Amino acid sequence: MKFWLSLLVALTLTIPLLGFSPNSCLFLGMEQSCVNLAMGGHAIGNVNIWHNSPLSSLSNPASGAFREGISWGFSEKDWLKATGFGYTSNSSLVNLGWDGVSLTLPSYKLEDRSGVYFDLGMAGSELSSYHAYDSAEVYGFAFDAVKLAGKLVNVPFVEEHFSLAGGMNYLSIESHYYPPSSPYGKGKGESWDIGTAGRFSWKDESGVKLEAVAAYTHRNAFDDKIDWGNGMKDPIWESESVGYALGASLSAETLLGNSKLIFCENLLSARYLSSSSNESGYISKGYGGELGLLDTFFLRRGRYDDCQGDVTGATWGYGVNLHYKDYVSVSWNYAKYPGGNLSPNQEARDINANLNLMKVGKGLFSLLSGK
Secondary structure, X not given: OHHHHHHHHHHHHHHHHHOOOOOEOHHHHOOOOHHHHHOOOOOHHHOOOOOOOHHHHHOXXXXXXXXXXXXXXXXXXXXXXXXXXXOEEEEEEEEEEEOOEEXXXXXXXXXXXXXXXXXXXXXXXXXXXXXXXXXXXXXXEEEEHHHXXXXXXXXXXXXXXXXXXXXXXXXXXXXXXXXXXXXXXXXXXXXXXXXXXXXXXXEOOOOEEEEEEEEEEXXXXXXXXXXXXXXXXXXXXXXXXXXXXXXXXXXXXXXXXXXXXXXXXXXXXEEEEEEEEEEOOEEEEEEEEEEEEOOOEEEEEEEEEEOOOOEEEEEEEEEEEEEEOOOEEEEEEEEEEOOOOOOOOEEEEEEEEEEOHHHHHXXXXXXXXXX
C-alpha cells in the first residue's frame, strides 16, 4: 500500500509540474537551472546563451559553445517540501569550453549519483522496501561553426558579429521507479538531444552592445525508448523548443577605460527571452527577462503558461555572481515558480563556478613579465 501511495503522489506531482505527457522519464523535463526557472520556466533555457552555467546545456546542448574555461554547476530541489514526502531533483554537470568548442560531462555528487537525479526516497512495504529513483548521465559536445570556419576563411565582419552554434547531448538513463519484484523492474535507456543557437551582435563606439538570439532544441530527437525487460518498452520524454531573445548592455571598458581595476564587462545589461515547447502535442510557453548590474547582481522576472497541464503563473528570482571579468566566477541563483495545484509555490537554488584557465595563465604571465 505504501508503494502505491508513493506512486500515486509521484504521478500527481510530476504531471502538474511538467504538464501532461504520455511518455516515461518525465524527470528529464524538469528544468535544473534556476536562471531559466526565474525567467519563465524550462522552455526559456532553449534560448538562454548567457551565464556560465553548465546546467543550461540540458535545455540546449549548443549553449556550451558560448562558454570558455572550466564550468561547474549544481542544483538541488525539494519538490514537495511542505508535504514531508521529500522527493528531490538534483543535477551536477561540468562543461569544458575553449575557443568555440565544448564538452559537457556528468559531475558526481549526492551519493555518487551523476548527471540528473530524481529521488523518490524509500518505497514498498516495511518488510520489503527499496530505494526508488531515476538518473541520467549526460555527455555533450558543442561547437561554434563561425569560430571554427574563421580558422580557415578570414571574414572579419562575420566573425565579429555572428555566432552559429550546434550541439548534441547523449543521456544514459536508469530508472529504479518500480520495485525489483515487479514485472517492470529496472529500466534502462538512452536518449539524444540536439540543439542550435544563432546570435547576431553589434557594438558601437559609445559602448552600447545589442544582441539578438534565435534557438531550436529537440530533446530525445530519435524517439528512443526505455527498456523495462521482458520485451516491455516505453517512449522516453520528448520535446521540441523554439525561442528568441534580445539583449542590450553598456560596456564598462568603453566608458571607464581599460584598467585592471575594472572587474566587469558590462556596467548594465538587460535581456528579454521568449520560447515555447511542444511536448508530444502539448504546448507550454515561457517568457521573461533579467536586469544586471556590474555583471554581479541580477533581478529576474517571467511567466510560465502550460494550460493543459494546469501549471501557470509568474516566475521570479535573483542571482549574485562574484567574479573578476571573465577570468573566474562563482554564482548563486534563486528561483520561485508555479508547480501546479498540489504545490503552487516551488523554490529552487543552484550554484555555479567558472575558471578560464587560458585567460588566467595569460594574466599571470603578463603580471610576472611586467608587460
